[in-house]
Amino acid sequence: MSEDHPAAGLAVLSLKLAEPVPAQVPVGAEIMLKVRVSGAACDLSGGRIEVAGEEIVARAELVAFRDNFNETAAFTVTAPVRVGGFTWTIRFPPQDIGGVSYRECALPVSSRATPHHTSLAVWSVPSPVRVEGGFSITVGAKSSGACALGGAKIEVRNDTGAPAGQGILGDTPWPGTGALYWTDVALASPSREGLQRWSVAFAATDLELPHLSSSAEFSFTAVKPPEHGVTVKVTENRVATPVADVQVALGPYRAATDKAGSAYIVVPAGTYDLAVWKSGFGAASKIVEITADLSVQLELLRLPEELTAWD
């Protein structure tokens, strides 16, 4: 015992975290801890701190002495990789600091390791799709822990829930994304015409860390093979000038007008809603019956400035 701290070795030290451990943490996540030791009225810098589960998972050192406590710098501890509740014991092992012996003290902390989430994106779905043919879509999967998902399997199911195709995620994320692993999936077209709602499933098995599975829906329209060419010509009402960059939808088929205000679409015979859209104009539509090649004229009415001016 030193004369300066006659009772130091007998002082009851206690441990505390600067911020509590969250009640739930994703498996394998890095958690920041900062440990405070109070009960000693002197500087314990250099003192050792351990964090142990079944074995020691982190070590830290007391670096700062404040008014009534000593503190470590922030250090990281990795959460368990298995899902479930876990307890860590934060220990101040018995040690001598500055010639004074200190007894052990400990603080148990508990939390729960949870699996990562996954989520999906489905894109490049052609619509409409011709019946009896084939088509392909692109599917990407994302782990909430940004884990590499390359090699994992994607399954596509049709509107009856029956398997329609599958793909294996590649090893490189989709350009512009952080960690969206993706694959093209080749699919057989449905034999039935009309709106289809299919689904994509990601079964999160065989990954390094536990993940939850996920699913997403996508839709498309299945159609008969096209046979007639339809020219849609869009002009501005009254002035009769062609309007370019107009979005044109003929049933499920979509196109945009060129500089001459014209769009060309090939469709099967049938009766269709023809709808056109351009910002700053009123929407316009008409019903057209197509039995042969056809040219259709549609007029757009410019919205009054009062409705479009923002000032």
Next chain:
Amino acid sequence: MSKSPVEAGPSKDFENRPSAAIDRRSFLASGAAVVAVAEAPAVQAAEAVAWDREVDVIVIGAGAGGLVAAIAAREKGASVVIVEKNFDIGGRAMMSFGGLYIGGGNRMQKAKGVEDSPDRAFADWSRPEKPMGRFSDRALVRTWADNNLELFDWLEGHGIKWDAYRGAPDRLDRNRTRLNVARWPNEPTTPARGSGFVRPLEKTARQMGIEILLQQQMTKIHRESPFVGRVTGIATVEVDEWYRPKTRTMNIRARKGIIIATGGSAGNPVFRTMFDVRLTEEYQAENSEWTQRTGDGEIAAMEIGAALGATACQTTQDDNLITKGRMGKKSNGTITELYPTSPHFFRARALGLVVKDYQDVVLVKENGLRFYDETATTRDYEYYAAALAWTGDPKKFNGGGPIWAIFDADAVAREEWDVSPPHVDPEGYFFSADTIEELAGRIVNEYQWRPMPGANLRKSVERYNSFVDSGADADFKKPRPMHKIAKPPFYAAWHTPALHDSYTGIRINTSAEVIDLRGKVITGLYACGDSAGGFGQHGICRAATFGRIAGFHAAAQPS
């Protein structure tokens, strides 16, 4: 020197009209609801104020109304000080399109062969069939109309250069269109045209010896006694660039008059919810990074007894008091235009993105659900009703919370948006993610009361995408949905409605004198621009009209 401005005959002044003397005819002619005018208590002992300086006329605010008022007062021989809380002049007008509803048959109209007259101007702007015209004080509308021709010449005489009349009439105009000012060259704050109004007037004001005190916020209007007597001056405090008060305060005595031109109350949630309780704090006043418009003048005037005028103008649902706004930044008025190098960019943090075609986005509420046809026009008040509707926050029943525009990489390409700073503000107002569900989880914003449920947003997008296939929006009847939201990455941009301006304020008479709750003039106190109520006309011309009248009238007062 100009002639005195034209004032409408009736309603000039409610002063010295004991209630017993108001016969039915003059009561109706006054257009004023003067009910039970009590005898004024005797003026109490004048407030003891230590004056730091003294001037004839104080103008509070250096925007369109304030600059005009200051020049008008100076022109009539008064010494004038303007106090402005921003670090530069200009106010709301600086960021505006620089358009004035001005006509009456001026030189430019004649050159175009446009027939116009003050009578026509008055008729247009007091049209009863339009809510925008229905609720205005017609004495003020008449005064505006009767001053149009003189004001046109007066503004030209003080440095304003005109560009041209707009192509088509808007708002209530039938006989004329809006006249735009010419751009001010090399304006560093904004590409908007409004600097073409305020910079020439600033130059004129400085040449005339008007002192402009920047970063001085008015905190109080002194009156002889709390609710009686003339106004005597103002208290100010020096503020920093975030309007935080510093230690230096000042009392300025006004020998002749005080003119309130503080720009209205669009930026004050407490004040504006007096008129529309839905407009809670998440709605940002357009251009508030430049001009706060926190109702400072209204509050100071009401604290000494002022009334508000024609408050129904604030809730006509006929003008674009609310706008859909641009997106990806907090202060997101649609025409919020600035440069990354603008001196106030530090407050804006982003330029924002403008949606050219609402087929490119879906709009969802804080809960991840769509709520309306995204292509709604700016004056579709059913859109705002849906946007401002309650969605379940147990602690906040008014206001509708954030609106988020959700879109994909293909939309970015079609719109040619740059989705990185300085165009967007990733600190709470713009997010991107690899999937839609992940995007919902990324949204963390000061007005988002709970995390957006990812499953809701995914289902909203999947359902919308199916509408693109089926050809019809079964939920909100958007015109034929054209584009899916499918290609990663995905984006969420703040797209909460923004508040354009305010359309009510302090009650004034045709001399721009402030009227109190008993219908009496508060001697020496004036208001103009968006701080003044009574005339629900948007923009600069109303501010200039009543600013000029106030300046002339104040300068003519005895010291």
